[in-house]
Amino acid sequence: MIRGLVFDFDGLILDTELPVYQAWAEIYQRHGLELSAEFWTTIIGRGSDYFDPVADLEQRLGLELDREAIQAARRTREMEMVMDLRVMPGVNEWRQQATAMGVGMGVASSSSRRWVVGHLERLALDGFSCIRCGDDVERAKPAPDLYLAVLECMGVAAHEAVAVEDSGSGVRAAKAAGLHCVAVPSSMTAGHDFAPADLILGSLAEVSFREVVARLG
Numbered sequence: 001m002i003r004g005l006v007f008d009f010d011g012l013i014l015d016t017e018l019p020v021y022q023a024w025a026e027i028y029q030r031h032g033l034e035l036s037a038e039f040w041t042t043i044i045g046r047g048s049d050y051f052d053p054v055a056d057l058e059q060r061l062g063l064e065l066d067r068e069a070i071q072a073a074r075r076t077r078e079m080e081m082v083m084d085l086r087v088m089p090g091v092n093e094w095r096q097q098a099t100a101m102g103v104g105m106g107v108a109s110s111s112s113r114r115w116v117v118g119h120l121e122r123l124a125l126d127g128f129s130c131i132r133c134g135d136d137v138e139r140a141k142p143a144p145d146l147y148l149a150v151l152e153c154m155g156v157a158a159h160e161a162v163a164v165e166d167s168g169s170g171v172r173a174a175k176a177a178g179l180h181c182v183a184v185p186s187s188m189t190a191g192h193d194f195a196p197a198d199l200i201l202g203s204l205a206e207v208s209f210r211e212v213v214a215r216l217g
């Protein structure tokens, strides 16, 4: 019996991965360097501690940069693009179906709580009783910590919960924690390895949550 539905945030609820990459790629360009999309896909879903673009730029340029100014410019450009994004197809339908079925909902994200909760509130996406973010745990995905923290908060066993993820490291985190996992590759993660997932969908709009629960049954 499924009693919990846990969403990833970036690339799953909102396709922020492309703006985040684009904003950094533009900063690299301004310094005469390239940030390849191929490389960026390998760090997606792992949290900001895993790769520090400013440190990378400094190393490649061999000089010290104004970190604060770069981060401020990056945030402004990123937000410009993120504000234009719509909630990913099927997310609202899945939320409504889970609510109707009495299934609790949570969010497990390697990003900061400020980022995740800020966007959820801005978009009026409510109903998530347990939200665990990068700042709440020691290890980001692909470690199972975020999922284990959400399960504990929800009071749901791993085999009673379904995770929805757009990245390979997110799928690995969910499976390491013992949840069922539905992978929905996003614009930046299509090349990831989704083999550990129980189900791979092109979009959450493809199949209803009810149908997925029946299939995982």
Ligand SMILES: [Mg+2]
Binding pocket: 008, 009, 010, 011, 012, 045, 165, 166, 167, 170
């Ligand atoms: Mg993601």
